[in-house]
Amino acid sequence: MTRTAYRSIFANGTAEERAENFKTYFEFSTKLSGELIEPEKDLVLKRAKLKWFQDNPVRSKQPLPDADKFYRNYVEMHDDPNTLDKRTLLLTCVYKFARHEWVGVTGAWDATPTLAKARNLEDKISRYHLAEEFCHVRLFHEMFRTMQLEEVQWVPLGPTMQAVYRMFPYLPGFILDPPAFITELMGIVFYRHFDALLDVYFGEEPEARDRIRALLREITVDEVSHAGQRRNFIGPKGTAFAKLTLRPLFKAFFHDIKGCELIFDVERMIKDAEEFDYSLIEPEMMAQSWVPSYCLIGEGAPAEAVT
Numbered sequence: 001m002t003r004t005a006y007r008s009i010f011a012n013g014t015a016e017e018r019a020e021n022f023k024t025y026f027e028f029s030t031k032l033s034g035e036l037i038e039p040e041k042d043l044v045l046k047r048a049k050l051k052w053f054q055d056n057p058v059r060s061k062q063p064l065p066d067a068d069k070f071y072r073n074y075v076e077m078h079d080d081p082n083t084l085d086k087r088t089l090l091l092t093c094v095y096k097f098a099r100h101e102w103v104g105v106t107g108a109w110d111a112t113p114t115l116a117k118a119r120n121l122e123d124k125i126s127r128y129h130l131a132e133e134f135c136h137v138r139l140f141h142e143m144f145r146t147m148q149l150e151e152v153q154w155v156p157l158g159p160t161m162q163a164v165y166r167m168f169p170y171l172p173g174f175i176l177d178p179p180a181f182i183t184e185l186m187g188i189v190f191y192r193h194f195d196a197l198l199d200v201y202f203g204e205e206p207e208a209r210d211r212i213r214a215l216l217r218e219i220t221v222d223e224v225s226h227a228g229q230r231r232n233f234i235g236p237k238g239t240a241f242a243k244l245t246l247r248p249l250f251k252a253f254f255h256d257i258k259g260c261e262l263i264f265d266v267e268r269m270i271k272d273a274e275e276f277d278y279s280l281i282e283p284e285m286m287a288q289s290w291v292p293s294y295c296l297i298g299e300g301a302p303a304e305a306v307t
């Protein structure tokens with residue numbers, strides 16, 4: 001039996017390989033997402049997919065036991081997280097994760113040139129990337145609606161964190177690129193763990209579970225390609241630095257999501273990220289995504305060739 005074999009996502013690529021990868025990535029991204037609708041931070045093909053989900057809604061038959069408890073705790077945790085039922089707690093964690101993403105891309109959007117004013121290919125890639133992230137927030141919103149949580153609002157962070165996220169895109173590449181790569185990798189790992197928990201906490205209502213999973217997969221396919229794209233911005237030194245900072249970044253980020261440790265195995269997520277190669281992702285999802293050439297060994301490579 002043959003299979004696609006991968007190197008670690010921390011494998012090194014030469015400067016020439018990385019320049020070539022930016023080209024293949026942008027071709028992939030425009031084909032996958034369609035035309036950019038700049039004023040609405042949206043993409044033609046992504047919008048069509050979201051519309052399909054909205055036009056064919058699935059709504060939970062077993063909504064949360066106490067929706068008020070979700071609304072009281074989803075932006076800030078006010079109750080003891082131990083007192084929340086696990087589905088409610090899980091959804092507050094997912095919201096908080098997605099909210100960071102939303103705040104981050106909102107700040108970055110204002111700091112990135114429009115497609116018409118892009119100075120180079122990297123600028124165009126970044127603009128497309130950010131628009132895809134805004135599409136993720138819309139898909140998350142549809143997940144909450146699936147659970148009959150129609151009142152979810154996307155609330156800005158406090159002034160200090162908001163300022164940090166606004167400043168972040170103006171940092172020089174050698175400082176910005178490693179953590180930007182790690183946060184994409186964090187996205188993949190978090191979504192894989194969330195996907196596994198759907199069977200644990202939503203197994204009794206397979207329709208809602210499957211819809212949330214389908215929405216999540218749309219997001220994860222993008223994150224898989226984003227992680228490779230952000231990886232492509234950094235050379236060997238930046239990659240080594242990124243690996244060193246992975247653990248403290250994960251720890252700090254998840255520490256901030258109150259109650260997260262009651263549901264998510266943060267140590268396991270860190271390990272999954274440190275050891276990440278694309279074989280962690282199902283082949284069907286990989287078929288829709290993009291991998292840097294230097295992380296790919298090839299079709300039918302013997303298992304021992306994977307390093």
Ligand SMILES: [Fe+2]
Pocket residue numbers: 101132133136187219223
């Ligand atoms: Fe995202």
Ligand SMILES: [Fe+2]
Pocket residue numbers: 133184187222223226
């Ligand atoms: Fe992303």
